[in-house]
Amino acid sequence: MYLQSRRTFLKGAAFSVAGVAIAKGVFATDAAAESITSSKFTNTPDSISFYPDVSEWNSFKELDGTDWKRGGIERHGVRSEDNPDGIQVNDYTIVPTVCSNCEAGCGLTAWVNTNEFEKGILTVRKYMGNPLHTGSRGRNCAKGYAVTSQMYDPDRIPFPIKRAPGSKRGEGKWVRVTWDEAMSAIGKKMHDTLAKGDEISKKQIMYHVGRPNENGFGPRVPQSLGIDGYNSHTNICSAGAREGTIQWANDDRNSPDWAGADLIFLQSSHAADAGHYFQQSAGYIADARKRGAKMVVIDPRMSNSAGMADLWIPAWPGTEAALYLYLANRILHEKDRDGTDLVDHAYIKEWMNWDRLMANKDYLKKMVGYGYISKVPTGDSYEDFIELAKELYAPYTKEMVVRECKLEGMEYKLDELWDLFIPAGAKIASYLWRAGAIGHRGGWMNTRAGFLPLALRGAMRGDIGGIGMHHWHEISVAGKGDKATVAGEHPKPTDAWNELAWPPEYPLSTYEMGFMLPQLMMDDEWLEKWTKRGLKIPKSLSVYVPRMHNPLWINPDGFRWMEALKREDKFELTFNLSPTWSETNWYCDYVLPVGLAGERNDQQSTPSKPEQRIEFRQAVLRVAAEKAGWKPKDPTRATLEAHAKFGLGEVWEESEFWPNLIFHHVDPDGSLGVGKYWASKKDPSRCVSVPEWFDEALSLLPKLKSAATKMYKGEEYPVYSYIRDHGAWTEKTDVYKPQEEELEFDGTNYIAHGKKYPKDTVTKDEFGALWVKDGEFKKSIGVDIDGKLHEGFHTLSKKLEFFSEWLTEWKWPEYAVPIYPRNEGEYKKMIHLVTQVHHKEMKADNEFALNTIYRLPYNIHTRSVNSKHLMEISQNHNPIWIYTKDAEKLGIKRGDAVKVQIEDTLTGIQSGYFVAMAVPTEATRPGVLACSHHAGRWKLQDSVKIPGFAHSLGIMSLGSPKVEMTNDGKIGTMKTTEGIHPHKAWQFKEYNKDLDFIWWDGLSGAWQNAVAPLHPDPVAGNHGWHQKVILSKGGPDDKIGNIYVNYENNFKVYKEWRDQLARPLDASDKLRRPYHIKRPVKPSQKAYEFNIKDV
């Protein structure tokens, strides 16, 4: 029938109804269609490179993501007057900022929707990366993208609150106050304290900083007050690794060139899974591996990194030093395939301080005494040193390592390690941080020993693909906007030394012993002891200020913190500068809400590659509003005003808060002489503003200043304008081996680090180091190697210090070279280097080492608690990992509640227990449990009612269960009573329409930190986080999350660790601490003087 006559179809013309009435009519109006073709939007972008050019950032139009769900422009066109049903176009001001979750400081851009600016509404619709940040390269981890849910957390504290008059701390009664009221009361208290002017008063205001995520502004605050009042969280975080690096290079930490390496050598999952500087580091590690680099992970737990590594070595936690010294032994004794030595002699001979060791016959004799070597070498040549080293490390055999690291059955892994380590030559990148270094007594030696094989192979030279030093790549100028102030100069160091942060038991701590503040404050015996000897230690703090810190929850022995913070005679006035609710807030007098990633103004610098870069975190609503023409009433409070006006609430931040507080309330009449450090040079009637301060601070970077002044010609604050618009600046790339740079000499002066030293004031010692006078002390400024002058490392010898000579003078001579107990006899003698969770302490099948120090890649200790996005991907992911066969032996199955009893191995004292959920797995080694100490948040109430305010304020309702708690000064208990129940969102409703979908109950973690007793390492001062635990199946009353703590016992443990292990200062000591090693917020040389009598 093909084809019918065409005429047949002519009947179509005679239809009784016209086609138009029959057709479905699926083609839209011209207006809608034109809206597509006339717009730049498309369903199929040419590229997934989604960052517009920076020139478009002030106004970049993009289709609305939520609206897009209706079907995209193909169905609805683009919204316009003619096409009101189309997809909405948002006009974004893209404001660069920096993530404030972990310390990596990855670049962000806040996409601020300005559509309704005229109505007084600005909203950040999303946070993306910042492609101009050369470290993070436009990428972020889950925490970066989750910043929106932190910003518009429905439980955010919307205004300052104060403990209700007449109520006690912890009762949970709050009233609303203004920032001015709070500043007035706090300022007066601070003024009255400072006005006393005596030594004690200079130790009574304490600024206790959590993760700072900025480079220098915070430390300047107490310094400007003339006090020694800076405290930090670092000794629960990083101290062990710092100590090991300081002994080698007098640098805070190392700085690897991941991307250029042939071997990625990781101790723990830090850098690739989480931490310094996760996401950036992980990206460079991925780049290196793509190129063919190998990866080794040494970790008792199979982390994400270990799972992807070429080799996973699950060494027993805390014994890693033995493994590293085994590598050193083989490097010293064996030859390469071509018969040459494996030691990079040319480098070691020039750049290691072996010469000082060989010249120090007294110390060599001591080494003989310690049993390290059999006799004092007859010669002092380099070759003699190598022979000494060979003898010193000969005992670290494969058999010894297998025994010490408990690698029985895994001997082949040591061979594989060798086969990966040697071919990489000097191109080995590593970051010896976190678990191995912080979790243990003697953890610092894991870093110290770990750098030895790397140094012997030449990898510590800081060349391409190797390991440099952190300060080479870090820029700290945030505290240096001094020229913007009336004072015009940096505040002078104080003459006071605060024993509450730097107690005399731990002169080498790296750094403040912040985690033991309540132990010190509540220990009258300790106070009396040191007072009798002549130290002036305050009995109380007049003002205690945690900043983005939750010390009560994150530190060990939490109930002791609770007891202490409740004591108004010890902590007279407390306020927390806190972006979220926290357990600590509950016990403070004021909670002052401060900003997160897009709500603050901070300069940060995060070395994730061999370059010098800064990033700038800024209050994005303020910046977007200012770009749209908005002006604050008070330029020094612009951020606060913008947040209040554009819907975030009365949320402020430190770079405006502190200048206002100090200038207007602490020193209103200038009589204390501290207000001038924050008074604006431009307008002395007010304090300094953000643009004024940061323009001056960032102008210290010459290349940035030059580029900015060209680009923003004629502007008042060109450097600030540059960083405001770009968010990051790379001052110098390819920073390799700066220690080998020639020391500048202009014929008259040596020039080191920008300072001139006349030739006749410089002396050279027998080892080539150049010395100058530094006040009452001496310091070295360079080193002569074979007739050439170099800048050198930051050590006194200006070389890598295999021999830490100053450690011998500071009471720890036996550990002045990398060493680790080689046999059972030495465990006792060298107890300071033996982890408290050593396998010799595990005597029964149910006794384990508990590995607590690893981060979940999608959580940050405390500030992510109420981010619904991060909660969703992390809930029920913090069980206690137990090796499958260990679980079988104990009859433990997946999901069982298990009781984890903590027992101190130094004293045998038990602390109590927490109940956790067991997950048997092959991903932790036999004998070692794993449970990250990041979960287990709690609250006592679901919400608080503020008199006069219409809505009740939810308390961590998306991330924390509710508990019942008892504590009587000795015993503390906690039981979970309810899981997650989202509080009704009365603010940020548009962002929280999905709260009904929350499925997680928050009942998978326990507050294990409260059960943990303090384990201060006697040298580095870090809290040894790992615990020996005794595991049993939970009984019917043991619900996951329950805890029981005898914190009186915990106090005994702390004291024994202090008294049995530390080597405190005594009357023979003249200094508080070695002057040449870092102390954040360094006081004057006078403050270092130590003059006590033995009693």
Place this chain on the structure above:
Amino acid sequence: MQEDLKKEQLARVNIYALISRLLMTEVDEDLLKLILKDKNILSFFPVFKDWKKRKGMSNKDLIERYLNVDFTNLLLLHLIPYESFYTREDQMMETGGDNPVQQLYNDFDFRVELDTARVMAGDHIGVELEFMYKLCEAQMKALDDGAEDVVAQIAEIEYNFLKEHLVEWAPLFLLNVKNEAGTAFYFDLANFAIEFILSDFQYLSDLKKNNFKTKEESE
């Protein structure tokens, strides 16, 4: 002659309207009533006209018990009424902006309301036929206005669209419909549509020989 041309054009408009509608969504009672009542339309459904099963059954029942079931089977579930399925080597449907038919619509400022059409992409047979209907309608208007150049331009577009798209795949699909049809209605519809599309393509091919000028002028 001009009147013949207009009659021809009107027929094309109405037939494209009818087959696009029927191949896009289920027939409803009003439309079924119209088909059964209008002898010219019914003449295109010869088997259905005498289909015994429909006798003695209300239109509602006919639709619910037979026609909708068949439509679902033929156009929603088992056969794939999308051009990309027939023309792509991997037999995947192209539902995004890369669909060449979609791009063609965009070029002509046509936008398909996919949700109204209840289809997943613009290359659905019903949508393509409705596109032809829209072109024919525009051509009709041009004819009424005496804009001969426009008439020729549109005819060329129609020719190209049929050649590059509908003729490439629609007959194949409609043969499948014809084979799979469980009702006389969709059997006839498939047959009718094949015949018409091929016939219309022949018509436009003839026009092409005269550079798409109307027969009147060419003669």
